[in-house]
Amino acid sequence: xxxxxxxxQSTPEIALFICLALGYAIGKVKVKGLSLxxxxxxxxxxxxxxxxxxxxxxxxVKNIAFAMFIFTLGYMSGPSxxxxxxKKSLRYGWFTLIEVITxxxxxxxxxxVLNLDIGTxxxxxxxxxxxxxxxxxxxxxxxxxxxxPDQIAALQANVGTAYSISxxxxxxxxxxxxxxxxxxVLRFNLRDEAAKLWQxxxxxxxxxxxxxxxxxxxxRAHEVSLAAGQTxxxxxxxLGGRATVERLRRAGRFVDATPDxxxxxxxxxxxxxxxxxxxxxxxxIGPEVADPAGLDLELDIAEVLLTGKDVNGVTLSQVRAQxxxxxxxxxLTGLTRMEQGLPLxxxxxxxxxxxxxxxxxxxDVDAAARRFGVRLDSAVKADFIFIAVGVILGMLIxxxxxxxxxxxxxxxxxxxxxxxxxxxxxxRAKNPKIGQYDPAAASVIKDLGLxxxxxxxxxxxxxxxxxLIQKFGFALPITGILITLIPACISLxxxxxxxxxxxxxALGSVAGQQCSTxxxxxxxxxxxxxxxxxxxxxxxxxxxxxxxxxGPIVVAMANALS
Numbered sequence: 001x002x003x004x005x006x007x008x009q010s011t012p013e014i015a016l017f018i019c020l021a022l023g024y025a026i027g028k029v030k031v032k033g034l035s036l037x038x039x040x041x042x043x044x045x046x047x048x049x050x051x052x053x054x055x056x057x058x059x060x061v062k063n064i065a066f067a068m069f070i071f072t073l074g075y076m077s078g079p080s081x082x083x084x085x086x087k088k089s090l091r092y093g094w095f096t097l098i099e100v101i102t103x104x105x106x107x108x109x110x111x112x113v114l115n116l117d118i119g120t121x122x123x124x125x126x127x128x129x130x131x132x133x134x135x136x137x138x139x140x141x142x143x144x145x146x147x148x149p150d151q152i153a154a155l156q157a158n159v160g161t162a163y164s165i166s167x168x169x170x171x172x173x174x175x176x177x178x179x180x181x182x183x184x185v186l187r188f189n190l191r192d193e194a195a196k197l198w199q200x201x202x203x204x205x206x207x208x209x210x211x212x213x214x215x216x217x218x219x220r221a222h223e224v225s226l227a228a229g230q231t232x233x234x235x236x237x238x239l240g241g242r243a244t245v246e247r248l249r250r251a252g253r254f255v256d257a258t259p260d261x262x263x264x265x266x267x268x269x270x271x272x273x274x275x276x277x278x279x280x281x282x283x284x285i286g287p288e289v290a291d292p293a294g295l296d297l298e299l300d301i302a303e304v305l306l307t308g309k310d311v312n313g314v315t316l317s318q319v320r321a322q323x324x325x326x327x328x329x330x331x332l333t334g335l336t337r338m339e340q341g342l343p344l345x346x347x348x349x350x351x352x353x354x355x356x357x358x359x360x361x362x363x364d365v366d367a368a369a370r371r372f373g374v375r376l377d378s379a380v381k382a383d384f385i386f387i388a389v390g391v392i393l394g395m396l397i398x399x400x401x402x403x404x405x406x407x408x409x410x411x412x413x414x415x416x417x418x419x420x421x422x423x424x425x426x427x428r429a430k431n432p433k434i435g436q437y438d439p440a441a442a443s444v445i446k447d448l449g450l451x452x453x454x455x456x457x458x459x460x461x462x463x464x465x466x467x468l469i470q471k472f473g474f475a476l477p478i479t480g481i482l483i484t485l486i487p488a489c490i491s492l493x494x495x496x497x498x499x500x501x502x503x504x505x506a507l508g509s510v511a512g513q514q515c516s517t518x519x520x521x522x523x524x525x526x527x528x529x530x531x532x533x534x535x536x537x538x539x540x541x542x543x544x545x546x547x548x549x550x551g552p553i554v555v556a557m558a559n560a561l562s
Contacts, residue, residue: 005052005053008049008052009055012055018045019045019046023038023041023042024042027039027040027041037171040171042454043455047160047164047459047461050459050465051463056460057456057459062457065452067391068449070136070414071394071424075387075421076442076446077545078422079428080353080537081426086313088313089313092539098494099491099547102486103125104554106486107125108561111562116562117158118555119156119158119159119162120158121558121562122558124162124480126166126551127164127170128166129483129515130171130484132167133414133548135160136414138554139156140398141551141552141556142155143156154464157457157460157464159457160454161461161465169481170514173481173484175518175519177485178488178507182492186492190507190523193503194528194532198529218278220270220288222282222288223266224264224266225265225287226283227286229262229263232248232259232260232261239278243272243277246361250264263285273331303355304355304368306351307352307353307374307430311372312350316344316346316348317347320332320346331360336357336439374433382437382445383435394419395416397411397416397420398412418549422545491509504531505535507532509535509539511532512536515544515547
């Protein structure tokens with residue numbers, strides 16, 4: 001065993017990847033459908049590895065990893081955060097406000113009653129709020145306290161240990177409360193309520209959000225017989241208005257296909273549209289042509305970042321109405337906000353910064369992309385100049401210290417990079433030709449940065465973990481549960497009794513105020529559709545920005561009370 005300990009002490013980077021591998025493996029293990037996730041799993045493994053003693057990652061690695069994570073978090077949240085600052089969305093800000101006030105109040109009470117040290121208090125609050133970023137902003141703030149280095153190191157270690165305990169308790173609490181306990185206590189069937197809301201959003205239209213094994217948008221070629229004498233616009237209307245004639249061949253030659261063009265018997269037309277509409281084309285136009293030589297069109301698929309003012313805060317039906325006036329043959333097949341899919345229903349609200357997935361003929365897709373935003377270039381994964389400048393600015397902001405009595409109040413690297421990430425994400429949404437940061441690349445950087453930082457915290461927390469648990473015992477998990485449970489229950493009351501929200505939106509809001517992906521996943525599974533995401537993405541965007549800024553606040557509060 002000594003050889004293994006010596007290996008990890010001399011090469012701590014091996015310890016990092018051991019913790020990542022085992023942590024993510026543990027995080028995938030499901031117990032009754034509930035899993036911890038890779039970040040919490042990494043922290044737990046890192047604490048145990050750290051108990052061997054003398055295994056640490058240097059501060060530069062930890063700081064760089066956290067800076068990349070928190071900047072990317074802000075960058076990804078920026079467009080949605082600013083888009084949420086409107087009258088319609090800001091009402092959901094009550095949930096973030098409830099979360100902030102309540103977790104600070106409960107933490108303050110715990111500090112006084114349990115005589116918590118600064119690090120333990122910050123870790124408990126971070127875990128109870130299930131917000132990993134608070135660990136980074138709190139440890140940043142502790143580093144600036146006027147205390148001996150060994151005492152600062154001990155307090156920072158307590159942050160990680162307390163966080164790991166309260167996070168596990170908080171995660172289980174919020175998942176069970178939103179997906180199981182609340183529906184049972186309040187006596188409603190979440191699946192039925194979600195179906196009702198789905199019907200309201202659909203406004204009588206056919207469900208377009210179903211996932212099938214076959215492509216939803218297809219091309220077909222038909223020889224005109226039954227439709228002879230009809231115009232192209234009449235044929236398109238007969239097919240439900242969601243199929244378009246993209247190409248017309250007459251007597252071996254291609255002719256312009258305008259809405260007023262009358263079809264002749266023997267013409268061959270190429271149609272694009274939803275599969276459900278084109279299955280009836282043979283009964284409207286004539287038989288399908290099996291081998292339409294020379295009629296093939298390139299079916300294009302594009303991811304479009306929505307940036308126009310006229311697509312911010314409007315419903316999907318309004319966007320479709322705008323598109324129908326200018327662009328035919330373009331079909332929306334997906335809509336995401338911060339990597340979360342939204343319902344493709346007429347009543348769904350669209351925000352600037354959302355990403356739409358559209359399909360159709362290449363010329364039509366290109367025109368629609370220019371009209372509503374900018375087409376994301378899959379070949380460009382990250383604009384490193386833009387990102388690096390943003391991180392530098394964030395670090396400089398973090399160095400600003402405002403003395404509050406004897407307490408040096410500062411955003412630190414975490415808060416500074418979060419604000420610069422928000423700013424640069426907003427700039428990107430306003431000027432989409434600069435600063436590309438592919439969502440998949442951003443997600444990898446964000447997760448790897450946080451996991452590396454959490455691993456560093458866990459390794460340094462290991463030696464002190466046993467003593468902290470022995471000192472406070474069951475008080476830590478109980479407090480962690482209360483920090484999660486009390487604000488969630490208050491929010492449920494406000495959602496149902498004050499705001500009169502439908503059940504899926506109420507539960508989505510509570511999951512969002514905790515920034516809990518496992519909770520919203522469990523709620524969606526119970527709901528049977530994606531309606532809870534409509535409120536979750538709004539509250540998540542707000543809480544994801546506000547909660548990390550509580551790190552310096554809870555440190556200052558604990559320093560004053562302890």
